[in-house]
Amino acid sequence: MVAIASASGLAYFTMSEALRSQVDRALLTNPLTVSGTFPQGSTTDGRVGGRLDPEALCSGTADVATRFQMVIGTVQVVRADGTTCTRNPADEVTPTAADVAVANGGAATAPRDDVTQGGTHVRVRTTALSSGYALLVARDLTDVDATLRQLALVLVLATGAGALLATVVGLLVARTGLRPIDDLTRTAETIADTQDLSIPIPVRGDDEVARLATAFNAMTTALAVARARQQQLVADAGHELRTPLTSLRTNIELLTRSEAAGRPLPPEDRRALLQSVTAQLVELGDLVTELTVLSHDEPQRAQETVRLDDVVRRAVERASRRGDHELIVDLDPWELDGDATALERAVLNLLDNAVKFSPAGSAVHLRLADGTLTVADAGPGIAEQDREHVFDRFWRSERARGMPGSGLGLAIVADTVARHGGAVSASTAPGGGALLTLTLPGRPPEGDDPDSAPLSSEHADPRA
Numbered sequence: 001m002v003a004i005a006s007a008s009g010l011a012y013f014t015m016s017e018a019l020r021s022q023v024d025r026a027l028l029t030n031p032l033t034v035s036g037t038f039p040q041g042s043t044t045d046g047r048v049g050g051r052l053d054p055e056a057l058c059s060g061t062a063d064v065a066t067r068f069q070m071v072i073g074t075v076q077v078v079r080a081d082g083t084t085c086t087r088n089p090a091d092e093v094t095p096t097a098a099d100v101a102v103a104n105g106g107a108a109t110a111p112r113d114d115v116t117q118g119g120t121h122v123r124v125r126t127t128a129l130s131s132g133y134a135l136l137v138a139r140d141l142t143d144v145d146a147t148l149r150q151l152a153l154v155l156v157l158a159t160g161a162g163a164l165l166a167t168v169v170g171l172l173v174a175r176t177g178l179r180p181i182d183d184l185t186r187t188a189e190t191i192a193d194t195q196d197l198s199i200p201i202p203v204r205g206d207d208e209v210a211r212l213a214t215a216f217n218a219m220t221t222a223l224a225v226a227r228a229r230q231q232q233l234v235a236d237a238g239h240e241l242r243t244p245l246t247s248l249r250t251n252i253e254l255l256t257r258s259e260a261a262g263r264p265l266p267p268e269d270r271r272a273l274l275q276s277v278t279a280q281l282v283e284l285g286d287l288v289t290e291l292t293v294l295s296h297d298e299p300q301r302a303q304e305t306v307r308l309d310d311v312v313r314r315a316v317e318r319a320s321r322r323g324d325h326e327l328i329v330d331l332d333p334w335e336l337d338g339d340a341t342a343l344e345r346a347v348l349n350l351l352d353n354a355v356k357f358s359p360a361g362s363a364v365h366l367r368l369a370d371g372t373l374t375v376a377d378a379g380p381g382i383a384e385q386d387r388e389h390v391f392d393r394f395w396r397s398e399r400a401r402g403m404p405g406s407g408l409g410l411a412i413v414a415d416t417v418a419r420h421g422g423a424v425s426a427s428t429a430p431g432g433g434a435l436l437t438l439t440l441p442g443r444p445p446e447g448d449d450p451d452s453a454p455l456s457s458e459h460a461d462p463r464a
Contacts, residue, residue, distance in 0.1 A: 004162040008155040015151055019144045020123070024111045027073075027125040027139060054133040058085035073122070073139035078103045080132040090118030093138055099126040103134035114138070121145055180209040184216060197224035248280050308334040308440060309368055311343045316366065319351035326363040327351070334371050336442030338420045343440075346416040349409040350375045350436050357434065365429075371422075373438040376429035387426045413438070 054077050076086040078095045080103045086092045093116055098109045108127040116122055122138040129135040180202075187201045197220045201213045251273050258265050265273065309331040316327050350373075354364045357379030365376045382390055391414035413436075417424045422440035429435035 004159050004166065008159045012148070012152055012155055016148055019147065023123045023139050023141065023144065024125075027111050027123060027137060054129050054135075055085070057135075058087060073137050076136040076138065077129065078126065078134040078136050080104050084136070090116060091120070091138065092117045093122065093124055093136060095126075095136060099134060099136055102126045102128055103132060105131075113141070180204060180213060184209075184213055188216070191220065197221075197227065245284070248277060248284070251277050251280070303337050303339065305335055306338050306340045306343060307445065308336060308343065308371070308373070308442065311340055312347050312366060312368055312373065315344050315347035315351060318348055319355060324360055325355050325358055326361075327366065328363050329366045331366075331368045332370065333445045334368060334440075334442050335445045336371070336420065336440055338440075339416075342416045343420070346413045346438070347373070349413050350438065353377075353409055353436070354379070354434070371440050371442050373440075375436045375438075376431070377433040378429075378431055379433045381428050381432055382426050382434045390426050391424060410436075 057075055057077050074086065074088070074091040076084055076091070076093060076095075078084050078099050080100070082095060082100045084092060084095055093114050096109075098106070102108060105128070109125055111123055111125045114122055114124045116138065121141045123141055124136055124138045126134050126136045184201050187199055191197060191199055199220070200217050203210050203213045203217070255265070255270070255273055264270070312329065312331060316329055320327055351364065351366075354375050354377035358364060358377040359379070362378035364378075365374075367374050391410045414424050417438055417440065420440055422438065424439070425437045427435045427437065
């Protein structure tokens with residue numbers, strides 16, 4: 001609307017200047033050349049002895065005044081003393097000091113707007129006529145003003161119509177363009193009210209609004225998946241917690257009843273029962289810790305450059321203090337962007353799993369090459385039908401159900417590796433035990449040549 005108004009104003013200004021320029025060109029014509037050539041000695045043409053008589057211009061018999069009025073406009077004589085004369089008093093224009101100065105020998109004035117005694121809007125200019133006289137010529141602007149008024153009316157109507165049309169079109173365009181935003185808003189409000197993350201937003205086209213709708217759908221899908229995982233985790237945790245809690249309650253009730261009945265348990269049975277309670281509390285604490293780790297779908301630490309070989313060394317050092325197994329380590333340098341603490345916990349879980357199922361005194365082999373870490377133990381291995389389930393939460397094979405553990409260790413490994421963009425798998429080691437493989441994307445550290453650097457060989461033996 002501002003553009004339409006500006007264009008209308010510019011059109012009005014241009015037309016006004018053009019019309020006034022035409023009037024000014026007529027006024028700039030030398031009025032002394034307008035009357036033409038008159039016979040010598042004529043008394044009716046305003047000349048006396050071949051000269052134009054200024055006073056005769058004011059009389060009603062001077063033909064030259066009529067010619068001035070026909071060609072240029074009304075004429076008015078300005079005397080040096082400031083008095084004036086004209087044929088019609090209603091056409092008289094009050095002279096200014098500049099007009100009087102022209103009568104006294106000054107230069108001609110520039111065209112200007114003025115008003116006659118009769119109230120007519122005129123354009124006037126004053127030029128020298130003869131000694132002591134000046135000629136003020138006035139051109140009626142009534143037609144010009146009428147034309148400009150009509151033009152102004154047309155432009156105002158056009159501006160109003162254009163503004164109305166622009167408003168209507170703008171509303172239609174805005175309504176059409178914002179409809180996807182309205183759909184998104186309504187869907188978001190529905191999701192907030194119903195907590196139903198499965199409601200999609202229709203995606204139309206490929207503009208920015210469509211990208212926003214696509215991103216919103218992706219977000220709600222991810223939230224739905226996360227909610228499903230959390231719900232499954234809560235359900236599985238409730239199931240797994242029920243067993244140790246039931247056992248704890250049974251043992252404690254047995255101890256309480258025996259004390260209340262005055263028949264204390266034999267010292268050996270009491271000691272065994274307390275050891276069982278202690279073991280169950282430890283198992284319960286480990287389960288709660290692992291559940292806390294699994295409850296976080298995102299890494300809790302900022303991403304940083306991590307040397308995976310250093311992470312494995314720290315995990316080996318911690319695992320070597322937990323049993324009497326020899327840990328044989330061959331490492332190539334490898335680095336990636338990730339969470340060092342989470343990666344160390346994942347590697348430690350692999351080592352704990354290997355140590356738990358390996359015979360006492362056996363060796364566990366670790367090898368890191370090109371971002372692939374393999375952990376091979378000397379245990380009974382993993383049955384082929386169980387390999388696709390070993391990284392599931394709370395899943396335990398039949399042979400492991402009598403051993404301590406929550407079934408969450410390898411699930412934590414799988415979650416950590418997935419967050420770092422890697423993969424994990426289970427297979428059979430060359431010696432018949434389990435072979436767990438962890439692959440993480442990364443790069444060799446700068447300054448290390450993987451083709452020429454020898455593998456480091458390390459042994460961690462708690463018996464040494």
